[in-house]
Amino acid sequence: MDVFGLSPGTYFFVTEGGSGTIYINVKGKKSAVKWSDTKNYISTIKATTNTLFSSDLQNPLHATHEINYLDPFGRTEQTIQYGVTPALNSLVSRKEYDRMYRDSCSWLPAVCLGSKNYVSSSDFKKHILELYNDEYACEKSFYDGSPLNRLTEKYNSGKDWHTTGHSERVSYQTNSGVSQVRLFEVSGEKDNPVLSQKGFYATGELIVEEKKDEAGLPTLTYTNKLEQSILLRTISGVDTLDTYQVYDDFGNLAFVLPPMAVSSLQTLGQKDALDLYAYQYRYDECNHYRGKKLPGAEWIDMCFDQDGKLLRIRDEAMRNRNEWKCIFYDKLRREVVTGIYKGLISYNFSESVDFAPDKPKNHYGYLFSSYLKMDSLNIQKVVYYDTYQYKKANSCFTAAMDYIDSNDYGHRFGDDSEQLNCKNLQTGVMTQVIGTDQMLCTSTYYDYFQRPVQVRSTDINGKMHVQNMAYDFCDHITASNDKVENISLVQTKTYDHAGRLLTEARLVNDILSDTLRYNYDELGHIADVKRVNGNHSLTSINRYNLRGWLTSIESPLFSQKLYYTDGIGTPCYNGNISSMTWKTSANPDIRGYRFEYDLLSRLKNATYGEGEDLSLNVNRFNEQITGYDKNGNILGLKRYGQTSANGYGLVDNLSVTLSGNQLKRVDDSVSGSAFGDNFDFKDGAKQNTEYFYDANGNLSKDLNKKIINIQYNYLNLPDRIEFEDGSSISYLYDAAGTKLRVVHSIAGNTTTTDYCGNVIYENRTTKTLLTDAGFVSLNDNKHHYYLQDHQGNNRVVASQDGVVEEVNHYYPFGGIFASTSSVQPYKYNGKELDRKGGLDWYDYGARMYDAALGRWHVVDPMADKDYSWSVYVYCQNNTIKYIDPDGKQVIPVPMPYAPLPFYSPITYPQSYNLLSDQQIMRHASGKFAEVGQIITDTPRMSYAFGTLLYYQAKNAISPEYEHQRNRERKSKEELDRNQANVAKSIDTNVSGMMPNGDPAPKRELKTWQKIVLGVTWAAVTAKDYYDHFLIDSSVASQSSDGQQRKSIELYRSVNMEKDNSLILTPIKNRLDESFKKNW
Known part of the structure; x- marks a missing residue:
């Protein structure tokens, strides 16, 4: 099937009856507008109104239009936001590079007449002077002379800074004997670490990065050979304020010693200094937190499952009452129930609850394990996803909580029986008033585009609150009605x-x-x-x-x-x-x-x-x-x-x-x-x-x-x-x-x-x-x-x-x-x-x-x-x-802004939690489900799209991956064999994040993560092995349901128009093997 002459846009092709394979050859219209004959550029247009005419997409009142002009090396040289200002003028920003291809000068945006054409350097600087009356409306960066290309100085915009030498500066060095750094070590078990000081670091053992702000105030960060930050030092006159971070043999952060803890070790003794000032952490066999102690407070106990999901937590007051705050998850690893459990509970106990509002022994619509004594569980919060059937199991969701349509606002899609459009959306919440038996109820209803259009909730006095919303094409709220009594x-x-x-x-x-x-x-x-x-x-x-x-x-x-x-x-x-x-x-x-x-x-x-x-x-x-x-x-x-x-x-x-x-x-x-x-x-x-x-x-x-x-x-x-x-x-x-x-x-x-x-x-x-x-x-x-x-x-x-x-x-x-x-x-x-x-x-x-x-x-x-x-x-x-x-x-202090033009859906705070598989899936570009469908339905994926998806997937699945891999490479190059083995040992341990929220050593990839990375790597590397893999379409494989399914036919299709060339790359069946081979 050949389709020609399509204007830019999204099209759907539907077939009915029979079965088979349809090949569609699409050739679209090439834009008649050419913004430059001498410059490479990327033009991005996004519609902001529900227009039916492609010509409207050139009008800033109907679409945003951004043009990135590139230099011969593919670097952004100039960015034009066409017609974006209140007076429909364009904002133009410009970047300059030095002879080593590094960012040298980034200019503040200039206001130009509504044009999309490239603005010359001389004209741009004229606009800068007219707007700011300051020839230094730019950021200038300077680098060291080493192959590392490290930033050493940066002048932010403004004549007052450029002409008086007030810049941000960075210097790189190793530690010296003059400024001593204490060498702390951790012994004992992971669940009971012991801190000790073993003298001081020898000269040259640590990397020191000294940063000075624009007022010349210094901050020094000391890093060891495993790239662990061990000391943050600030200087106040003749005094230094040191914050030490101490790690155990597995790379877990075990102790943090703020400045007062360091200065009090000798005067108060280690035990009192740690109790009053230090942060202390304990870990289980999987390197998940088992407990943490904040300065001046008692220990907080925590239990995690093998996937890093928080199961239980309690502080000293709860420990004295023999209570745990328990968190329960559904089959998709979403938090659905939170409660206070009084009594003994096994440390390794973990279960997911099932949503079963029709079952006789359900509690607020969920079924719990028989292991728990439900009389001892005081449920604090219940969250419902995907469905409105929870109303059957809760008397507080009366008829008054049901959706009532309003002509002046957005309209709900479907009814309570409709589940497809509210998948992965929070549809209901029950929250207890602490210290009482009262539960506050909320139901949220969504339109076709999964935007909340009505929220009905009860307050502490039993009154019904109703909020209706209406949206425009860009999902801005255009009207709302909040009503109670x-x-x-x-x-x-x-x-x-x-x-x-x-x-x-x-x-x-x-x-x-x-x-x-x-x-x-x-x-x-x-x-x-x-x-x-x-x-x-x-x-x-x-x-x-x-x-x-x-x-x-x-x-x-x-x-x-x-x-x-x-x-x-x-x-x-x-x-x-x-x-x-x-x-x-x-x-x-x-x-x-x-x-x-x-x-x-x-x-x-x-x-x-x-x-x-x-x-x-x-x-x-x-x-x-x-x-x-x-x-x-x-x-x-x-x-x-x-x-x-x-x-x-x-x-x-x-x-x-x-x-x-x-x-x-x-x-x-x-x-x-x-x-x-x-x-x-x-x-x-x-x-x-x-x-x-x-x-x-x-x-x-x-x-x-x-x-x-x-x-x-x-x-x-x-x-x-x-x-x-x-x-x-x-x-x-x-x-x-x-x-x-x-x-x-x-x-x-x-x-x-x-x-x-x-x-x-x-x-x-x-x-x-x-x-x-x-x-x-x-x-x-x-x-x-x-x-x-x-x-x-x-x-x-x-x-x-x-x-x-x-x-x-x-x-x-x-x-x-x-x-x-x-x-x-x-x-x-x-x-x-x-x-x-x-x-x-x-x-x-x-x-x-x-x-x-x-x-x-x-x-x-x-x-x-x-x-x-x-x-x-x-x-x-x-x-x-x-x-x-x-x-x-x-x-x-934030810059003044108008009230934000969007509605924030009700969400359940994820306190103390690491990301679940479900959360990771949702955050990985938000489109994995669609991508999966694309992969299932067609063997064709563009090289560019595959590359983009790969990086999004990699960062979303494991944010610490890039840092981790760079660390491994440096370790292999710079450390001796023993140190490299230690780094490898740390790398193989399972952990989610450091106590301060920073990425910790990577977690082992799960099967679905390998599949996603495998798919994306297959798209990225397909060009390399294209000529080595060719599957005959006549070869059939047996699927799980016993029916014959044709294998993916790998082929290559290239549009001969040079400016619009597109390489369609193959996807291997053995995704895990592809991942292991290329990663």
């Missing part, structure tokens, strides 16, 4: 041709409306946001430097300016903010801070001032850190503030005593307190020990706040806080860690606050509806808008008429000073501040933050992602540059 929030969104959010209109309860309008500059940054409500509008304008760093926010009610290398502070070239100023309409006087940092970029001094040069009313609200320990714990803090109606002075002079990383006592030498309701530390106790912690490292008593007891659930979230005067605060969370209810019983008054999605109830009465721009007060149906600074701190709250209702000014560590009356609780970083009972904690989700002390009171849930810092340190003590969005991660 008589409260509804309807949102409609529009986007420009590049997918940028333009407008977001809201309608509350069908009567209250407002609109957010976003405008962008030509580089895609948000230029301004306009809040429109009837005849009133409020606009915020953003400005950026050439690096995209925010420099100012301007609005009639709040304005802020940020300075980096300029301004009145000490210039900072590494991204630290040197000074900032702000003002509000309530008080037009300019306020600001000048910041000083130590050599580790930790905040030392924040000097307050007023006026353009901050020379007026200086020092009124200073915050000064007088000392840190080597782990970053604050040892001393001075805070200035208002002491009377007209007086200002020192309100806090804190001296902090620690036990390990944990607080022992805090003394304030200032007897007075801040004036009014301003923030300061309340020194409520004078005892030797004022802070107490439980076995998991959670604060259990704070005598300064008169807290005599804090109880936690198994997620280390607070259950109850009890005060000395009989007051208390009680919390309810679900099993996913979502806060549902807080009950304040303060001085005989009880207030119950329920958090139900974006609706907040107080004493069972609706109070607030949270929105992207602020909140709606439901008692009077009025909008209130947040005006935020660069960190997302709510500085001003304005009514829908533009009247200022609340003003907040913040210390650098989050305390509030000089605020007006408070109309809502969301303050610093947009987090809820609880001041009742004198608690004064911010709720970040995973942890509570104490701004008066500048630290957390609970161990970091992701502590072993960054070993060098204390598990209680807040934002690495640089609270101007960093934020912590959820209490689990530190990130640089």
Whole structure:
């Protein structure tokens, strides 16, 4: 069958009746548009609208079009994003190479008139100067003179950096005798390792990579001959901060010694130093974790199966109660049930549960092994995939949970009996309210394209929440409706041709409306946001430097300016903010801070001032850190503030005593307190020990706040806080860690606050509806808008008429000073501040933050992602540059962005887990199922596609493969025979990842992994052995069902048009053999 003259697109050919083999010879139209006669290029077009005409694909309003121009060596020389800017101009970026074919100069994008043609170097630089007014709008890279082509220096964009020598630098050397490196060894068994020090490394034994940031601050990484990172060293003046990583004989990370652990080995002794400061890990016979111990906490026990799936985990509190948190998987290795089991259970016990809602002994639709005593299993969470038949086995999924169609939104595909379209999708969830028997239920329904169009769920009060969504061609949400009882929030969104959010209109309860309008500059940054409500509008304008760093926010009610290398502070070239100023309409006087940092970029001094040069009313609200320990714990803090109606002075002079990383006592030498309701530390106790912690490292008593007891659930979230005067605060969370209810019983008054999605109830009465721009007060149906600074701190709250209702000014560590009356609780970083009972904690989700002390009171849930810092340190003590969005991660302050135009489906958090086979299959380009069908149906696969699939499959199946193979090659070249044998021994062990999440030695490939790699390698290498393998199509092989199936006929078909040549390569039947041969 010959098909000619097809335009670009996707076509389907369907045959009916009979059986046989159909060969299709397809010849498409060659593009009539040629962008260059002298340059090689790759043109990529992606439709963004549902157009029926191929001519529309050349219009940027209907399709994105990217052209990569290549030099004669196939390297990208210039990239044009045609018509992508708001004004339909093109963004052009350019790369230059040195004589050794290395990246030499990468330019920032320039804005050119809407053209797809190659832009000459001279014209490009003219556009750069017009846009940035900076001839150094590029990144320049320099390399060493060795064959390794290692990067030694890099100048990032900006004249202030290029002309002053502020570059990022890397040097490579070996260790010397001057800077000694301790040699630690691990003996004993894997499940009980013993640490010992065997002197120091000899000179030249280690590779040292020294990196200096743009401020010249050095970080040294020491690596041994097995390419294991054994030491991270930072330098603070004459002092060094060392973090050691110590491995056992199998390459498993057994100990991590942060700086305080190293310095305390001699003073405290090894046992106490390890208990207070070190990270310790134990492994089973398969090199899976058997336990880990975080600093200041007791051991966490873990059990894994042979595939690296976490089966059970428990901390010290659960161990004392003889409990395990158990995780159960279905046949496809997906987490489906989580529960708390009380009683004895075999370490090696492992089973998968079966979904059988019709069986009489099922529990929430799943059948468990008879080995378990189900009366001892408290099921916390149940997840359903692939089907809606779970409704049969659960009474909470009433008729009210069934899908109800809505004409204004997306439509479900099929019904509850339809299973094909929801394969591998999460269709239902049941989550227990911790400490109760109540289960919260959620059902999610999908359209034909597997996008969620309706979510129905119950809240803690038994009310039904319904969310409907509609999408455009690019899967952006264009309309949504969130409804609970008589409260509804309807949102409609529009986007420009590049997918940028333009407008977001809201309608509350069908009567209250407002609109957010976003405008962008030509580089895609948000230029301004306009809040429109009837005849009133409020606009915020953003400005950026050439690096995209925010420099100012301007609005009639709040304005802020940020300075980096300029301004009145000490210039900072590494991204630290040197000074900032702000003002509000309530008080037009300019306020600001000048910041000083130590050599580790930790905040030392924040000097307050007023006026353009901050020379007026200086020092009124200073915050000064007088000392840190080597782990970053604050040892001393001075805070200035208002002491009377007209007086200002020192309100806090804190001296902090620690036990390990944990607080022992805090003394304030200032007897007075801040004036009014301003923030300061309340020194409520004078005892030797004022802070107490439980076995998991959670604060259990704070005598300064008169807290005599804090109880936690198994997620280390607070259950109850009890005060000395009989007051208390009680919390309810679900099993996913979502806060549902807080009950304040303060001085005989009880207030119950329920958090139900974006609706907040107080004493069972609706109070607030949270929105992207602020909140709606439901008692009077009025909008209130947040005006935020660069960190997302709510500085001003304005009514829908533009009247200022609340003003907040913040210390650098989050305390509030000089605020007006408070109309809502969301303050610093947009987090809820609880001041009742004198608690004064911010709720970040995973942890509570104490701004008066500048630290957390609970161990970091992701502590072993960054070993060098204390598990209680807040934002690495640089609270101007960093934020912590959820209490689990530190990130640089993000650039302002519009609310993300997509919906995040409900997912089940995979805590402590290694990737399952099912997850790996899903992540490996997301298309293995389709690829498998292609391989089954046809012997033809393009060489290019096979190569691409190979690399995707290789990285998805085992991310550490490339690193592992490079390590083996280097080991064979550089090490002697004994060292090579050790490397080989490490390589053959089974492990998933290091405790900090980094790749560990590779895992043995499973059969399906070998098949996938075999298929892809067959496609890649087929060209080499094409002439050596030819299978006669007349030869038949016997299939598993007894029917004859013709073997794959290998042949070669080449399109003679040179520019469109395509080699169709064969796929061998013996895939495993092909894999072994070529790998």
